[in-house]
Amino acid sequence: MICYKWCFILIGNNKEVNVKLYGRGGQGVVTAANVLVRAVCIAGLWGQAYPFFSAERRGAPVTASVRISRERVRSRYTNVKPDIAIIFDHKLYEILNISQDVRDGGTLIINTQFKIRTSDRYRIFYINANDIVRKLGLFFTGWSLVNMPMLGAFSKVTGLVNVDDLIRSVREYLHGDLLELNVKAIKIAYDEVSEAE
Numbered sequence: 421m422i423c424y425k426w427c428f429i430l431i432g433n434n435k436e437v438n439v440k441l442y443g444r445g446g447q448g449v450v451t452a453a454n455v456l457v458r459a460v461c462i463a464g465l466w467g468q469a470y471p472f473f474s475a476e477r478r479g480a481p482v483t484a485s486v487r488i489s490r491e492r493v494r495s496r497y498t499n500v501k502p503d504i505a506i507i508f509d510h511k512l513y514e515i516l517n518i519s520q521d522v523r524d525g526g527t528l529i530i531n532t533q534f535k536i537r538t539s540d541r542y543r544i545f546y547i548n549a550n551d552i553v554r555k556l557g558l559f560f561t562g563w564s565l566v567n568m569p570m571l572g573a574f575s576k577v578t579g580l581v582n583v584d585d586l587i588r589s590v591r592e593y594l595h596g597d598l599l600e601l602n603v604k605a606i607k608i609a610y611d612e613v614s615e616a617e
Contacts, residue, residue, distance in 0.1 A: 436493070437580065438500045439486040441570075442518060443508030446478040446560065448567030451593065452506075453484035456571055459581045459589035460488050468493040478563065481512060488580055506574055507531060508549070508566050529573050529613070531566050536616040544616040547573040552608050556601045568602040572609030583610050 439456070443449035450471040457467035471484040485500070487493045501523040507513055510532035519539065522528060526542040531549040549566035552558075558565040568590060575583045587603055594602055 436487055436489040436495075437504065438502045438523075439488065439504045439506065439574075440502035440521070441484045441486070441506045441508065442512050442516060443482055443567075444478070444512070444563075445480045445482050446563035447482075447508045448565050449482045449484050449508060452567035452571055453486050455568075455586070455589045455593055456486050456574070456581065457488075458592060459571075459586045460486075462585040462588050463581050465490060465580075466493050468496075470496075478561070481516060502526065504529070504574070504578060506570050508570055510534065527577060529570065529577055531570060545573065545577050545613055546616055547609050547613040549573070549605075549609060552605050552612070556605055558601055558605060565602075569605040569609035572606035573613035575606075576610045576613050583607065 441449050441453055453469035453471060457469040460467035466489045468487045469484060471482065487495070501521060503523050504527045505518055505522050507518060507528065507530045510530050512518065513530060522542050524541050528542055528544045530536060530544065530546050532546050533548045533551065536544050536546050547569060549569035550564050552569045553564045553566055571586055572583065575581055575586050583606060586606060590602055590606070591599060
């Protein structure tokens with residue numbers, strides 16, 4: 421069962437929701453953060469995105485943080501335990517010890533085909549974004565572009581941004597065949613995301 425817990429917290433309590441995206445260079449983590457913030461703004465909320473990466477190569481860990489609020493986002497600090505973690509590569513879950521990073525009661529959305537260990541500390545959802553992009557042929561220089569399917573899963577799990585606003589945002593960043601393939605990927609992920617049992 422999908423829960424729109426974060427949407428109710430944000431709207432009901434005027435709370436800021438912190439989202440952190442974890443991936444590897446080349447997977448579109450920074451683009452996903454920017455697309456998400458634009459979609460949030462289209463929906464009438466406020467958002468802020470900021471990436472963190474070193475001068476490394478493709479494949480190195482990359483993170484991006486997103487803040488979503490009903491009011492203007494003025495804080496710029498980055499040392500925040502996220503309410504929601506979007507994990508583009510399931511191997512990073514253990515490597516970066518992401519489970520200790522997420523706030524108690526938070527949500528994890530993981531790109532994986534494997535059974536996921538559940539926890540009482542947070543809810544876990546999974547989507548096989550690699551399979552979706554493989555079927556659609558969404559690759560760039562050998563890397564699976566899982567960013568848009570992960571945002572589709574985020575939309576379904578959280579209810580913070582609806583899929584139509586997300587697609588409107590993507591249309592501002594992409595064009596042509598790449599746009600249409602990413603729109604398909606978003607819709608497939610929205611339909612296929614599941615909660616770990």
